[in-house]
Amino acid sequence: MPLVYQTYPLKSDSPHTVCLHLPTLAATQAVANLLATWLQAGDTLALQGEMGSGKTTWVAALVQALQLPHTAGSPTYTLVHEYVPSRREANNTLAVWHSDWYRLEPAGAQALWHEGLAWQDETEGVLVVEWPQRAQLPLQAWTLCLALAPLPALGDEARSLTLTQPLQPRPWPEWPVSCRVVNEETP
Numbered sequence: 761m762p763l764v765y766q767t768y769p770l771k772s773d774s775p776h777t778v779c780l781h782l783p784t785l786a787a788t789q790a791v792a793n794l795l796a797t798w799l800q801a802g803d804t805l806a807l808q809g810e811m812g813s814g815k816t817t818w819v820a821a822l823v824q825a826l827q828l829p830h831t832a833g834s835p836t837y838t839l840v841h842e843y844v845p846s847r848r849e850a851n852n853t854l855a856v857w858h859s860d861w862y863r864l865e866p867a868g869a870q871a872l873w874h875e876g877l878a879w880q881d882e883t884e885g886v887l888v889v890e891w892p893q894r895a896q897l898p899l900q901a902w903t904l905c906l907a908l909a910p911l912p913a914l915g916d917e918a919r920s921l922t923l924t925q926p927l928q929p930r931p932w933p934e935w936p937v938s939c940r941v942v943n944e945e946t947p
């Protein structure tokens with residue numbers, strides 16, 4: 761079955777929102793591969809969705825797409841995982857700072873946010889946060905918001921992925937030719 765993505769306009773305050781339909785885990789990996797080429801150092805990613813929706817799985821796919829020498833796991837207890845290229849010069853790839861704020865109060869989450877920004881001052885990398893809402897930051901703190909949701913009627917692996925750029929939208933990557941674009945919101 762070819763990967764089929766659907767995009768449609770959402771009624772939101774966001775200037776740039778796209779919703780993708782991911783029928784399988786392979787589709788999640790494919791989108792991570794595409795976004796890995798689109799991301800820039802300094803980007804901040806807010807990953808939303810209920811427990812088990814696939815946030816950590818998406819981060820693992822991103823870490824794999826960036827060819828970082830790690831397998832991403834859940835940072836619920838360690839709070840932060842850093843994935844850095846083994847040989848920065850040779851790799852010329854982004855590092856990933858991955859945090860999960862599920863168990864944190866706003867003050868704790870905000871402290872980690874500042875830690876992440878300090879890390880980014882020294883590292884060519886992106887911040888990726890699960891449960892970003894815990895810090896109660898303004899939406900504009902995030903370059904890209906990704907909201908995952910299961911689509912149980914369509915199978916165990918089916919997910920919707922809503923991508924939003926709250927701030928200074930950049931053109932989206934070229935979605936694969938197998939994309940079936942139903943409709944698209946222009947910025």
Ligand SMILES: Nc1ncnc2c1ncn2[C@@H]1O[C@H](COP(=O)(O)OP(=O)(O)O)[C@@H](O)[C@H]1O
Nearest residue numbers: 784785788810811812813814815816817917919
């Ligand atoms: N299309 C998909 N995208 C992401 N995860 C998927 C998909 N299909 C099945 N899964 C499975 O769903 C589970 C998601 O778990 P996890 O990534 O830990 O969720 P979260 O971090 O949102 O709590 C994993 O077991 C993963 O293999």
Ligand SMILES: [Mg+2]
Nearest residue numbers: 815816834890
């Ligand atoms: Mg998780």
